[in-house]
Amino acid sequence: ELPEVAASASLSPMPAATKDQLVAAWKRGLAAQIKESGALPPGNAKGAPAAWAKPNTGAAAAARRALSSPRTGSSSGDVEAEAVAAWRAAPAAERRRAAKAALEADASDAEAAFALYEAEDELGDGDAAVAALRAALAADPSHAAAARLLAAAEGGADAASAAANDAAGAAEYARQIFDGYATTFDEHLTGTLKYSVPKELALAADAASGGGRSGVDPPRYACIVDAGCGTGLSVEPFAGRADSVIGIDVSSKMLEVARGKGLYSTLLCDDLVSGLATLAQGQCDLIISADTLMYVGRLDGFFEQAERVLASGGVLAFSVESAERATSQGDAGSVALGEDGIGLQPSGRFCHTRGYVEGLAARSGDGDGGAWETAAEPRDVMGRMDGDKPVYATLHVFVRR
Ligand SMILES: C[S@@+](CC[C@H](N)C(=O)[O-])C[C@H]1O[C@@H](n2cnc3c(N)ncnc32)[C@H](O)[C@@H]1O
Structure with missing residues (x-):
């Protein structure tokens, strides 16, 4: 049912378990996951989403990666949308840790680099945010969002004009952003x-x-x-x-x-x-x-x-x-x-x-x-x-x- 997370799912059959036993097993899995990644797995966060300054495209992919324990069930039936919402709800410092861990495992992971940019930007570290954008673009030169935001960060009238003239790039950038934003928009x-x-x-x-x-x-x-x-x-x-x-x-x-x-x-x-x-x-x-x-x-x-x-x-x-x-x-x-x-x-x-x-x-x-x-x-x-x-x-x- 969850092909994108199956590689990291664990299966522990518990025939005839009581609800309390199932909850305890879920909590153990969650604790192990937090110990390993330093982050609360998406879908398990409590409370309202944090203020989100701008929509992001890295969330979906990063959330998918962070989903590494079996889930107890999806209330809306849309697992990815729930994972994205939970990823966004996690504090920026947690997302930074998770994105860095993902990049350490695979430096060519453009979505992890972009998720790192979003966290650094939210935490107010401009230099680290720009470095993360460069890493995202190095990993995937066609990453429309990273290209646009890097042009915006580096500034200059030429960069503005080049971006404004690139209608196809602009449409792709909007598609990336809003495809990841639709359910909470x-x-x-x-x-x-x-x-x-x-x-x-x-x-x-x-x-x-x-x-x-x-x-x-x-x-x-x-x-x-x-x-x-x-x-x-x-x-x-x-x-x-x-x-x-x-x-x-x-x-x-x-x-x-x-x-x-x-x-x-x-x-x-x-x-x-x-x-x-x-x-x-x-x-x-x-x-x-x-x-x-x-x-x-x-x-x-x-x-x-x-x-x-x-x-x-x-x-x-x-x-x-x-x-x-x-x-x-x-x-x-x-x-x-x-x-x-x-x-x-x-x-x-x-x-x-x-x-x-x-x-x-x-x-x-x-x-x-x-x-x-x-x-x-x-x-x-x-x-x-x-x-x-x-x-x-x-x-x-x-x-x-
Ligand atoms: C901020 S939303 C506003 C949506 C709506 N007009 C409203 O007021 O709620 C911007 C919308 O414009 C769309 N968009 C941006 N660039 C576009 C383009 N070049 N062609 C078609 N749609 C585009 C996005 O996908 C997004 O749905």
């Missing part, structure tokens, strides 16, 4: 991180749609596209107000959660630009993209497809992370801002200046003032927390001419 975002973007964006989009097709308030839509739909939080404010809702996301695990909510008529597992490219010209009257474009970098492809897919009078509403705020905050020196106005932050996410977005909108169309009219002045909102720091989102809303 909703609770984490709306609880711990105080996520406000969907509500703010829906208000802005509704205001720009001029009362919607039917002129009633709140407006109705014929077809909404949610670009980077994730688990569906961003369309919840539009529930029951659209004839069709199309979600596009690169993470199949996020889409699985979204599918379960029944909010979308169509879900496409694709990069958002290529997903939009499969839709018909003028098919939609609203495109939203909440808390997604900071994973994308350059936005010209997104704008081109939005221009094609939106009907005249349709609304394009999205959030980006504010480059103006990012470069004026405490760690301003560590945000590499390229000349085009796209920055790469220590978090590995991009930020965009207002000028960059407005420039794209102005350059669109075939003359005659461009394809877009600004529906409302860009507005900054406190979009969510990242650890103990607020992340400011700039909301942009345009109407297709």
Whole structure:
């Protein structure tokens, strides 16, 4: 049943054992495991998950490795999801010990190196975190998350521009992160991180749609596209107000959660630009993209497809992370801002200046003032927390001419 941990499982048949005897045997196994690895095996931790500053990709693989004693049963039936949640709940110092032990056993284990990076980063040891990223990349040169975070840590406008231009790398990075984050995303975002973007964006989009097709308030839509739909939080404010809702996301695990909510008529597992490219010209009257474009970098492809897919009078509403705020905050020196106005932050996410977005909108169309009219002045909102720091989102809303 657990092929990925079978190599390290032990089997001790206890016919006719009482519950107390089984519990005692489990505790003995657990004690032996802690003695050996210095860490509590995932799935056995108590209490709420620790604050998690950013999603991680190393957790799943590291948790699988750390699962080295037979389990007493899985309450949700999803062993890997439980293992990941328990791994995340373990204190960073414990995860550091476990990741180091895994690296000592196999120095070419990229996921262990990445798990070490996450622990060091959380513990505030920047040099050790960067060294771990280098080790992850040396072990696996195609490790998208390690490459991105190393570029962000090393800084420089060239690194920011190179990352922003690499659309395929950006999509792969997002897929890695969000595939490992899907099961805890909703609770984490709306609880711990105080996520406000969907509500703010829906208000802005509704205001720009001029009362919607039917002129009633709140407006109705014929077809909404949610670009980077994730688990569906961003369309919840539009529930029951659209004839069709199309979600596009690169993470199949996020889409699985979204599918379960029944909010979308169509879900496409694709990069958002290529997903939009499969839709018909003028098919939609609203495109939203909440808390997604900071994973994308350059936005010209997104704008081109939005221009094609939106009907005249349709609304394009999205959030980006504010480059103006990012470069004026405490760690301003560590945000590499390229000349085009796209920055790469220590978090590995991009930020965009207002000028960059407005420039794209102005350059669109075939003359005659461009394809877009600004529906409302860009507005900054406190979009969510990242650890103990607020992340400011700039909301942009345009109407297709
Ligand atoms: C922070 S989540 C936000 C999800 C949702 N919009 C919300 O507000 O809850 C970002 C989502 O964007 C997706 N994403 C990032 N880059 C993408 C890309 N290039 N193409 C498609 N989806 C992408 C991720 O997989 C993730 O589900």
